[in-house]
Amino acid sequence: MSSAFLKNETADAPVVIPARAPLPPGTSNYVTPRGLALLRQELAELETERVSVQHTAPDETERTRQLALINGRVGALNQRIASASVVDPATQPHTEVRFGATVTLQPKKGPDRTLTIVGVDEADASHGRVAFTAPIARAMQGKRIGDSVALRTMKGEETYTIAAIDYGF
Structure with missing residues (x-):
């Protein structure tokens, strides 16, 4: 029988840490101030979850597995926060994407x-x-109001015109 159908995993089964959204190699980890706040909020929630698991897990094996998962997620999240380069949209040129x-x-x-x-x-x-x-973001980068952008969609290639650019001013 496949282990996928078993309710309980074995104690020695590896813990799989979900991957974060990928960043291409050599690409800076740009974040908005809101994005950095969301990452920090996620970290705080994981820390709260870690404390909860330490006190509420039904047995030692389950507690160990859950803590390994949380610790892996915290590690990946800390790496992402440490590599974050905050770009304040208010400092961007308001006439260009x-x-x-x-x-x-x-x-x-x-x-x-x-x-x-x-x-x-x-x-x-x-x-x-x-x-x-x-790809859609890369196609818009550097464009100005009135410029055209060709985008591949499920309907084929479509052309859009940049009608407005806003940075939340």
Whole structure:
């Protein structure tokens, strides 16, 4: 029987630490002030969880596994925080798309799209936040209001016009 169907894992099974969002090799870990605050909040929550596990885990084996998982996540998170390079969107040139910009894109047909360029840990496409390493963010970098951007979508290549750039001023 496959171990995937077993409820209890063996004590010697390796603990798998979930990977953080990838950063291409040699790429700086740019974050917005909000992104850094979210990383620090996540670290505080993991520290709280670690204390809870120490007092509530049902047995020593489970406590050891849970603590190993939490400690691995804390280590990865500490590395990400230590490598963070904060870019305040307010310091960016307001006439050009750069890191931290909220960009309104107008297609030839259909509704506008609004995207904010953020760090890899802050990215959440369902909320319009895209990582600066994403192809759509790279295509917009350096553009100004009125410039066109060609993007590959599921419908094929579509052309958008930069309609607005906002840095939260």
